[in-house]
Every structure is written in C-alpha cells, then in structure tokens.
Amino acid sequence: MTYSQEAGTIRKNGYIVIKGRPCKVVEASTSKLDIVLSSHNCDVPHVNYTDYTFLYIFDDGFVSVLTENGPTKGVKCPPLDESLLTQINL
Structure with missing residues (x-):
C-alpha cells in the first residue's frame, strides 16, 4: 500500500518505491542524474x-524477542x- 508524496x-x-519495490533512502543524492525530479x-x-x-540468539539463525505486551516471539x-x-554474546 502506497501514497503519493x-x-x-x-x-x-x-522510504520511496522504485520500480515497484520499497527502498530506504540511506544517503542524499549527489549525482547529477536523479531517479525522480524533486x-x-x-x-x-x-x-x-x-x-x-x-x-x-540461537545457532539456527533465529532470535528470541520480547513483544510489547509480554509474550516472546x-x-x-x-x-x-x-x-x-x-558484541551480542558479551
């Protein structure tokens, strides 16, 4: 679901949708060719x-987290x- 901005x-x-895929903006564009005019x-x-x-964190790549209302996931x-x-296993 998207909206126009x-x-x-x-x-x-x-975030922006490029070629139908959601993309996070991680850095301001410094090139002369932009994807969309501002x-x-x-x-x-x-x-x-x-x-x-x-x-x-488990060996199989899963992590255990506590949700906002209590149960683990x-x-x-x-x-x-x-x-x-x-760093995680300190």
Whole structure:
C-alpha cells in the first residue's frame, strides 16, 4: 500500500518505491542524474514500526524477542557477521 508524496520532501531514512519495490533512502543524492525530479510526485510505502526487546540468539539463525505486551516471539534474522555476534554474546 502506497501514497503519493512530492519527491523533494523525502529525506534520509525515509522510504520511496522504485520500480515497484520499497527502498530506504540511506544517503542524499549527489549525482547529477536523479531517479525522480524533486518537484514530481512519487509513491511512498506505508511503514509500520514495532519495537522488540532482544533476548537471545540461537545457532539456527533465529532470535528470541520480547513483544510489547509480554509474550516472546521467534524471528528469523539474516546472517550476522562475526563482529556483531561477538558484541551480542558479551
């Protein structure tokens, strides 16, 4: 689900739909060729955020998190690099 927004109002860490896919804006464009003119409208996805409290990471790539209202939940996460695993397992 998307809504229309002027491209020039989308900022770093915002979202935009490019070629039908939602994309996070991670850096302001410094090139002379932009995807959308700043005065044109573009599609922006509706994004919902949910905060979880991290509890534990399992060897099979799942993490255990505590939901906002109490119960725990298992979530599959992408592969983690060794430096991040070291920080988590302190």
